[in-house]
Amino acid sequence: MSPRLPAPGCVDVYRQVLDHTLVDADDLPCGCVDDIELEGAPGEPLRIAALLVGPGAWGPRLPALFARLVRWMGGRQVVRVPWSEVAELGEQIRLRSNALRLGLGLTDRKLGLRIAKLPGSEAVSR
Amino acid sequence: MKILELFLGILTAMGGFVEIGELTFMMNAGGIFDYRLLWVVLLGTIGIIVYGEIAGRVAAVRAQPVFDIVRERAGIRLGLLTLVASVLVCLLTCAAEIGAIALLWQLASGWPYRGLILLALAFFLLVVWFVPFKGIERIFGLLGLLMVVFVGLAWSMHPDWGDVAKGFVPSVPRAGEGKTLLYAYYTIALISSVMLPYETYFYASGAIEDKWTPRDLGTNRAIVIVGFLLGGVLAASLLVVGKLYLGPKHIEAGLPGTAALAAASRFGAIGLWTALAGMFFAFAGAAIETALCCAYNTAQFFGWPWGKFRAPRTAPRFVACWVIVFVLAAVVVLTGVDPVQVVEYSIVFSVVILPLTYFPLMAISRDRDVMGVHANGVVANTLGWFYFVVISIAAVAAIPLLLLTHGGQG
Numbered sequence: 001m002s003p004r005l006p007a008p009g010c011v012d013v014y015r016q017v018l019d020h021t022l023v024d025a026d027d028l029p030c031g032c033v034d035d036i037e038l039e040g041a042p043g044e045p046l047r048i049a050a051l052l053v054g055p056g057a058w059g060p061r062l063p064a065l066f067a068r069l070v071r072w073m074g075g076r077q078v079v080r081v082p083w084s085e086v087a088e089l090g091e092q093i094r095l096r097s098n099a100l101r102l103g104l105g106l107t108d109r110k111l112g113l114r115i116a117k118l119p120g121s122e123a124v125s126r
Numbered sequence: 127m128k129i130l131e132l133f134l135g136i137l138t139a140m141g142g143f144v145e146i147g148e149l150t151f152m153m154n155a156g157g158i159f160d161y162r163l164l165w166v167v168l169l170g171t172i173g174i175i176v177y178g179e180i181a182g183r184v185a186a187v188r189a190q191p192v193f194d195i196v197r198e199r200a201g202i203r204l205g206l207l208t209l210v211a212s213v214l215v216c217l218l219t220c221a222a223e224i225g226a227i228a229l230l231w232q233l234a235s236g237w238p239y240r241g242l243i244l245l246a247l248a249f250f251l252l253v254v255w256f257v258p259f260k261g262i263e264r265i266f267g268l269l270g271l272l273m274v275v276f277v278g279l280a281w282s283m284h285p286d287w288g289d290v291a292k293g294f295v296p297s298v299p300r301a302g303e304g305k306t307l308l309y310a311y312y313t314i315a316l317i318s319s320v321m322l323p324y325e326t327y328f329y330a331s332g333a334i335e336d337k338w339t340p341r342d343l344g345t346n347r348a349i350v351i352v353g354f355l356l357g358g359v360l361a362a363s364l365l366v367v368g369k370l371y372l373g374p375k376h377i378e379a380g381l382p383g384t385a386a387l388a389a390a391s392r393f394g395a396i397g398l399w400t401a402l403a404g405m406f407f408a409f410a411g412a413a414i415e416t417a418l419c420c421a422y423n424t425a426q427f428f429g430w431p432w433g434k435f436r437a438p439r440t441a442p443r444f445v446a447c448w449v450i451v452f453v454l455a456a457v458v459v460l461t462g463v464d465p466v467q468v469v470e471y472s473i474v475f476s477v478v479i480l481p482l483t484y485f486p487l488m489a490i491s492r493d494r495d496v497m498g499v500h501a502n503g504v505v506a507n508t509l510g511w512f513y514f515v516v517i518s519i520a521a522v523a524a525i526p527l528l529l530l531t532h533g534g535q536g
Binding site: 018019020021022028029030031032034053058061062063066091105107108111112114115116118120121122123 | 188189190194197198201202203205206255256426427428429430431432437438439440441442443445446496
């Protein structure tokens with residue numbers, strides 16, 4: 001049976017949100033939805049509070065041994081992107097703000113500044 | 127303009143078809159089993175056409191490269207396994223290509239092998255850093271076409287066309303010959319060498335680098351069908367050359383130099399230099415593609431900015447990835463392992479990850495919710511699942527056969 005898209009107004013968290021790439025307001029990829037934070041108590045409606053990004057979010061989803069390895073190598077850093085920041089769901093999840101404002105893509109920025117000293121690092125090649 | 131693009135695309139696909147693993151396995155297969163494995167070349171070529179078309183179509187319609195899809199459909203656990211395996215296999219392939227290039231240069235210059243490896247490393251780092259994506263694609267794809275010297279060679283050696291035609295009908299060697307296991311091993315190695323997974327990764331990422339849209343679907347189809355078929359002809363000629371040149375002498379094509387000598391024996395110095403140059407560009411293209419694939423796959427899996435269309439400054443982790451891969455690959459061959467040995471392993475392990483890569487791709491390409499009118503039709507679905515069964519069987523059998531035949535030694 002072919003899976004169906006959810007009814008209008010609903011979101012299929014597993015198929016439309018989890019493990020999708022995030023793209024910021026400037027069209028720059030800035031990570032994947034590594035985990036999802038839900039809020040609500042039993043008997044109340046569950047809501048997505050935030051999308052979690054970073055090794056601290058996807059590491060624990062792996063089998064225990066690998067989870068420990070990820071924690072040791074990649075740290076436990078997690079960035080919380082509030083659900084209200086989500087502008088659009090699709091192939092990629094579009095965010096309303098710039099990645100840096102949300103705390104995403106910091107590693108790229110740091111590394112980028114270092115690379116910037118090399119000749120040809122600014123060249124956009126087609 | 128559109129026609130020219132198409133023409134160049136086709137030639138690039140053809141020129142980029144062969145690398146060191148395919149060259150060695152094809153020539154040895156011809157040397158050992160005559161034309162009997164030609165049907166496998168055809169089977170593999172249609173397989174890569176099927177998956178290449180699907181990957182290109184998904185990339186054009188959804189602008190999603192392969193590892194974006196793997197992550198989305200296979201989830202983090204299976205996805206990460208696929209990623210790690212694919213990066214290891216691409217790294218091994220890259221190492222083998224660098225080693226083979228050093229061997230070629232050594233043949234031409236007589237300089238020390240290890241020094242040439244370092245020279246090749248520097249060459250690749252500079253080329254990938256400075257030359258734009260289109261340039262890389264075109265330079266190495268088009269000059270790799272010098273390999274057609276082997277098509278001419280096969281033709282000029284006057285093979286018995288009746289025997290060649292018989293090779294396209296699957297047949298198993300008679301039980302008494304004791305070569306059945308080796309035959310099975312070669313069948314799997316040839317399928318794998320034609321359907322190497324990096325080809326689809328690179329093709330799909332390249333389609334996004336070139337900003338394809340659904341309007342390019344016709345181009346996609348023409349490039350994979352015509353380009354890969356011509357590539358298949360090139361591969362088949364290597365098998366024919368192997369049979370006619372190596373078979374009678376019982377030589378195993380352990381070194382790329384053997385292929386060059388085969389060309390020299392017929393066409394003299396011009397043949398030698400054309401073959402050497404053709405092999406250089408073909409292997410160099412494969413080295414660049416495999417290194418870039420490691421970076422593409424990792425960046426796509428974790429959602430980092432990627433692509434040659436971005437300045438290195440804005441996609442620094444992507445750049446760091448391919449730099450690290452080139453360096454590690456060079457280190458692997460600097461240890462002194464035989465590049466041809468490395469490529470044997472990389473090809474056998476490649477077939478193991480083929481099903482892991484192609485299942486998510488099939489799942490997404492047949493899904494009408496996400497692909498709309500561009501979802502797989504009957505032909506793509508039937509062929510796609512047929513090949514999925516083929517590569518799954520090959521994946522299960524590959525490692526036991528590698529062990530049973532002592533790495534193809536019989």
